[in-house]
Amino acid sequence: MNLLDVIDAVQSLADGVLFGATYALLGIGFTLVFGVMHKINLSFAAASIGAAYASLLILSVIKAPAVVVFLMAAVAGGGLGAIVYLVGFKFIPLANPLATLMSTVGLLLLIDEIVVHTTAGVPLNYPALFSDVIIRAGPFNIRGDLVFVFLLGCVCMVVLLFLIYRTNLGIATRAVSQQSTAAQLCGISITRVNVLTFVVTGVIGGIAGAMTGAAIGMLSPLLSLPLTVKGLIVTVIGGLGSIPGAIIAGLLVGGLENVLQFFRGVSERDLYIMLLLFAFLVFRPGGIFAIAHGRD
Amino acid sequence: MHRKFVTFIASLGAMAAFAIAAPATAQERTVKITGFGAKSGVVRVFGINSEAAMKAAAEEINKAGGVTLGDGSKAKLAVEFLDDRCNAEEGISVVRRIASSDAFVAVGPTCSNVAESLFGILQKKVGDTSDSGLQFPIIADVAAKGGLAKISEWSFRNVPSEFEMYKSLMGWVRSQHPDLKTIYGGVEKDFAHSNATYGVMKGQAEANGLQVVGTAEWLLNDTTFSTQVRDMKRANADIVAISAHPFTTCGVLKEMERQGVKPKLLIGLTSSSSIETLQGCAKQAEGMIIPTSFAPVTPEAKQAAENVAKFGGSADLHSAAAYEIMFILKDVIEQQKIMAKPDTVQGDRNKMREGLAALKETNGLLGKVGRTADREAIKPFLYVHAKGGSWEVLHKPSS
Numbered sequence: 189m190n191l192l193d194v195i196d197a198v199q200s201l202a203d204g205v206l207f208g209a210t211y212a213l214l215g216i217g218f219t220l221v222f223g224v225m226h227k228i229n230l231s232f233a234a235a236s237i238g239a240a241y242a243s244l245l246i247l248s249v250i251k252a253p254a255v256v257v258f259l260m261a262a263v264a265g266g267g268l269g270a271i272v273y274l275v276g277f278k279f280i281p282l283a284n285p286l287a288t289l290m291s292t293v294g295l296l297l298l299i300d301e302i303v304v305h306t307t308a309g310v311p312l313n314y315p316a317l318f319s320d321v322i323i324r325a326g327p328f329n330i331r332g333d334l335v336f337v338f339l340l341g342c343v344c345m346v347v348l349l350f351l352i353y354r355t356n357l358g359i360a361t362r363a364v365s366q367q368s369t370a371a372q373l374c375g376i377s378i379t380r381v382n383v384l385t386f387v388v389t390g391v392i393g394g395i396a397g398a399m400t401g402a403a404i405g406m407l408s409p410l411l412s413l414p415l416t417v418k419g420l421i422v423t424v425i426g427g428l429g430s431i432p433g434a435i436i437a438g439l440l441v442g443g444l445e446n447v448l449q450f451f452r453g454v455s456e457r458d459l460y461i462m463l464l465l466f467a468f469l470v471f472r473p474g475g476i477f478a479i480a481h482g483r484d
Numbered sequence: 485m486h487r488k489f490v491t492f493i494a495s496l497g498a499m500a501a502f503a504i505a506a507p508a509t510a511q512e513r514t515v516k517i518t519g520f521g522a523k524s525g526v527v528r529v530f531g532i533n534s535e536a537a538m539k540a541a542a543e544e545i546n547k548a549g550g551v552t553l554g555d556g557s558k559a560k561l562a563v564e565f566l567d568d569r570c571n572a573e574e575g576i577s578v579v580r581r582i583a584s585s586d587a588f589v590a591v592g593p594t595c596s597n598v599a600e601s602l603f604g605i606l607q608k609k610v611g612d613t614s615d616s617g618l619q620f621p622i623i624a625d626v627a628a629k630g631g632l633a634k635i636s637e638w639s640f641r642n643v644p645s646e647f648e649m650y651k652s653l654m655g656w657v658r659s660q661h662p663d664l665k666t667i668y669g670g671v672e673k674d675f676a677h678s679n680a681t682y683g684v685m686k687g688q689a690e691a692n693g694l695q696v697v698g699t700a701e702w703l704l705n706d707t708t709f710s711t712q713v714r715d716m717k718r719a720n721a722d723i724v725a726i727s728a729h730p731f732t733t734c735g736v737l738k739e740m741e742r743q744g745v746k747p748k749l750l751i752g753l754t755s756s757s758s759i760e761t762l763q764g765c766a767k768q769a770e771g772m773i774i775p776t777s778f779a780p781v782t783p784e785a786k787q788a789a790e791n792v793a794k795f796g797g798s799a800d801l802h803s804a805a806a807y808e809i810m811f812i813l814k815d816v817i818e819q820q821k822i823m824a825k826p827d828t829v830q831g832d833r834n835k836m837r838e839g840l841a842a843l844k845e846t847n848g849l850l851g852k853v854g855r856t857a858d859r860e861a862i863k864p865f866l867y868v869h870a871k872g873g874s875w876e877v878l879h880k881p882s883s
Contacts, residue, residue, distance in 0.1 A: 196714050203710040301524060308529040311731040311764040322742070331710075331742060400707065405738040406764050408731040410526050410705040449711045454673055454701040 195327045200446040206334035207403055208442020209341030213396035214415060215422030215434030216348060217389040223429035224365045224385045227288045231272055231295035232393055233415035238299045239265035239390070240397030240407055244312060254315035254402070261398035262391045268299075269390020273383055296416065303409045311408040314401030337399045344395055345435050351388065352431070361385055365429075421461065425468050427475020436476055513559035515551060515824045517542070517813060518587050519806065520578045521594035521626060523567035526731075529760065529798075530594040530626055534806040535565035536797020537625075537788075538591060541810030544791060551814045554821030561810070568593050572601035579605075583620040588822060588832035589840075590622050591809050594802075596629035596676045599639075606636035610837065619830070621837040623813075625806035628754065629680045633859040640840045642805045642812065642853070644863040646681050646754055647688075649775035652881045653867060654688040657723065657749065657773075664748055668721035669699040670712065670736055672728035678704075681753055682727035689725065697721050702732055709739040717745045725751040730758065734765035741768050749773065757868055757875055758800045769870040777863040778804035778849060779877050785849040804849050805863075812846050 214233055221229045243261035246252050252260075276291040321332025352358035363371035364381045372378055400415065401407040422441055426433030441461065448457045472478055519538050523531035542561040545551060550560045566582070568575035575598035582590045593599055607617035623640040624632065633641045657664065667689045671682035686696055698719040700712035713736065716724065724740070724747040726733050733756050740746075750772040752761070757774040778801040780789040788807050789799040797803055816839035817824070822832045843855045854862035868875040 192718065196711075196718075199714065200711045203708065207708050304524060304526065304528050308532055309526040310529050310760045311734060313764060319742070329743070404707050404735055406731065406734055408526065408705075410731055411707065414705045414707070446708065446711055454703055454706075 197447060197450050199328055200450040201443045202328065202330060203334065204443040204446025205439045206331070206338045206442070207446075208439040209338040210396050210400045210403060210438075211415075211418050211422050211442050212435045212438025213341050213344060213392055213399065214419035215426055215438045216345065216431055217393045217396065218419045218423040219426060219429055219431060219434045220348075220385060220389045220392075222423065223431075224361055225277070225282070225382060227277065227282070227285070228292070228420075229272065229276070229386075229389075230289065230292040230416060230420075231276060231299060232292075232389065233419050234296040234299040234412040235268040235272055235390065236265060236393035236397035237400070237407065237409070237411050237415065238303055238397070239268050239394035240314065240401045241303050241307070241312070242268075243394070243398060244314070244407070247315075254317045257315050258317075258395065258398045258402070261394040263394070265390040265392070265394020265397065266387045267390070269386040269388070269393065270383060272390070273386035277382065277386075278379075296412065300409055300412045303412075307409070309409055311406045311410075314398075314405060314407050316402035316405060319402075319405070334403060337403050340395065340399060344392055345431070348388070348392065349431060357381075357384060421465050424465055425475060427478050430475055430477050433475045433477045513553065513557055513824070514562045515553070515559045515817070516562045516564055516587065517810065518564045518566065518582045518585075518590050519625075520566040520568050520575070520582065520590060520592035522570035523565065524569050527570050527594055530802060531565065531567065533792070533797040533800065533803035534592070534594065534625055535563070536795035537792045537799065537803035537806040538563045538565065538810055539795045540788070540791035540797075541807045543795075545810065545814050552818050554823040559824060561814070563810075568595075568598055570595040570598060572598050575599075575602045576605055579618070579620070579622065583618055586824075586826050586829050588621070588824065588829060589813060589836045590620070591625055591806060591813075592622070593624065594626045596627040596632065596680070599624050599627035599632050600629065600635070600676070603632060603635035603639040606638040608636050610637045619837075620833055621840060623809055623840065625809055626802040628677050628802075630684065631858075631860075637841070637859075638837055640859045642809050642846075642861045642863075644754070644775075644777035644801060644805075644865055645860065646775075647684050648862065649754065649777075649865050650681070650684050650688045651691070652865075653751065653773070653775045654685075654692040654694065656867070656879065656881065657751075658692040658694065661722075661749060664722035665695060666697045666719075666721040667694045667723040667725055668697055668716050668719045668747070670716065670724065670726040670728065671699060671701055672704050672732050673701040674703045675729065677755065678727045678729060678753060682725075685725050685727055685751070689723075694723065700736075702728070702736070704729070704732060706732060706735070709736045710743070712736070713739040713743050713745060716740070717743050721747060723747055723749040723751060726756075727753045728756070729753065730756055730760040730764050733761060734768065737765050737768035737772075754801060759798055762870065762873055762875070766870065766873040771869060771871070773867055773869045773878060774875075775865050775867050776875075777801045777865045779866055779868055779875065781866070781877055781880075782850060788849050808846065808848050808853070812840075812843070815846075816840055816843070 217232045240261045242264035246260045276295045280287045316333045318332035323330040360376045422437040426437030521531040542563045546560045550558045566578045568578045607615045633639045672678035752772045752774040757776040780786045792799040820835035820839040846853045850864040866880045867878045869878040
């Protein structure tokens with residue numbers, strides 16, 4: 189391994205960590221719904237990509253700048269979040285854990301197929317901010333658009349943490365998450381909290397979808413399934429229900445993926461990520477920030 | 485009263501006229517040609533284009549009087565197109581469904597992995613009584629992986645030979661650009677067509693004296709290409725050849741632009757010579773050279789492109805093959821005197837297979853198409869390159 193290899197490995201790690209911000213956002217979406225409802229929303233990544241696609245509609249009307257497209261993605265994500273709740277959760281018996289799991293699998297396929305039928309599966313250009321900016325630091329080049337994705341991801345995370353720990357909605361959400369019956373007795377509407385949780389996670393999903401599109405430069409229905417898998421891996425490694433865990437896990441998975449790609453190639457890369465997932469499931473099922481009291 | 489009586493008589497007359505006309509309408513026969521391919525999933529556009537091409541060709545044939553059947557009667561062609569979702573199991577299920585009807589031939593599929601499995605359920609050798617495989621002719625329009633028709637004597641293809649295309653292209657590159665010595669490859673490792681074609685590209689590059697200095701690999705739904713492109717940058721090759729479909733081709737081209745990788749020549753996969761690549765990354769694909777068996781350069785090809793567009797599709801090297809197939813089927817139906825009746829189904833299938841197998845040459849949109857003994861096509865082709873947001877003809881090897 190010569191100096192150039194070391195430089196490339198570090199560069200791969202940096203690129204991966206920056207792109208990992210999108211995984212972190214997806215992980216937060218998964219983990220937030222799980223934290224509040226103790227359910228996995230498997231359609232989350234598909235809805236995120238769907239929201240990014242929906243945001244492109246504005247470009248067919250006016251020549252909007254990238255920021256407006258991103259905002260549209262967030263708005264569309266919020267709307268889709270509410271729809272996902274109504275279709276996949278509201279009228280499904282929540283006592284049966286498999287019912288909502290299957291309904292969200294159905295929604296994943298439905299959203300995916302709607303996107304495919306609308307676009308014929310053709311990849312579409314997605315705008316990016318600072319795509320021409322390259323920050324040079326010695327032998328390393330940092331992509332301006334990825335830095336933007338990373339910073340926006342960080343801002344989303346801070347806003348979300350503020351929302352959860354410093355607002356009435358956050359208190360209500362945490363109350364429902366910890367003891368829903370007691371929360372109801374305190375006058376908190378479970379349905380309202382659930383809908384708002386889905387809208388908030390939808391907004392984050394929309395931003396994640398937009399950032400993914402911006403980082404790649406394109407959108408394709410091909411993205412839904414791998415992003416669903418990545419989101420779930422991040423959620424497990426970060427710990428179900430842990431927002432800081434999802435953030436760290438997202439960056440970790442993004443970085444590791446690129447480093448493994450560099451050292452072991454594409455055919456082995458995902459193998460090691462899956463091994464990491466199993467290692468967490470077996471040795472640290474509570475995720476990165478779990479209190480070390482072993483398996484429950 | 486008188487007026488009511490007149491109305492009554494007029495109504496009776498109209499009914500009688502309709503009753504006389506009805507048998508005549510019933511006698512106008514229709515032959516249904518069933519196509520199948522991906523009409524859902526990420527390759528849906530291929531199915532849409534194939535269906536549009538088949539319908540456009542059927543309309544042309546019908547306008548010219550339709551097809552003459554074995555009993556001398558005239559029939560119109562009708563097209564039905566079924567979705568196999570680019571999934572081998574669904575492809576087999578779709579073909580079994582088609583084969584259980586009166587159909588005597590099917591056109592498809594889109595994906596090579598479907599074709600490979602599907603041709604495997606057909607009878608390998610005609611007349612082999614120990615083989616219970618399906619005795620049903622299938623002619624492929626899109627599935628491009630090399631050598632698939634060899635699998636069964638009931639399988640045929642009208643797809644271009646990528647081996648011949650890249651052999652010619654690499655030879656041309658060598659002769660036109662003798663200063664270019666090295667080539668770096670990029671391949672979408674988990675897609676049968678891309679992977680197989682990369683083998684062809686690499687082999688032909690080496691055969692033409694180019695030194696392959698490295699290969700980057702990625703998967704069909706990968707999202708980051710920075711590591712692969714950095715390796716490409718380090719290799720600093722004169723030529724970069726990318727064997728991948730539009731989504732990852734564009735992803736890689738955009739990453740190349742970010743990292744400032746500017747090869748002297750860029751070569752792409754046949755399937756990328758489509759509108760999707762230009763919609764995704766026209767600017768980055770500028771100059772990319774791709775061999776293709778279709779471009780609207782002849783009057784027939786121009787007309788076909790217009791006709792296909794009318795049916796909501798786009799004419800490219802794949803859908804053009806479907807368009808040509810409809811005319812091939814018309815000729816075989818007439819030459820083999822196919823009856824297209826419910827009681828002649830297996831006989832018609834045998835005749836169709838024999839007719840297709842006997843073809844030595846067919847008419848293509850770019851010129852004559854040769855047929856090989858192993859039921860493949862030798863199609864004329866040309867090189868196109870991306871220029872100003874569209875594909876333009878760069879060179880015609882035959883000229």
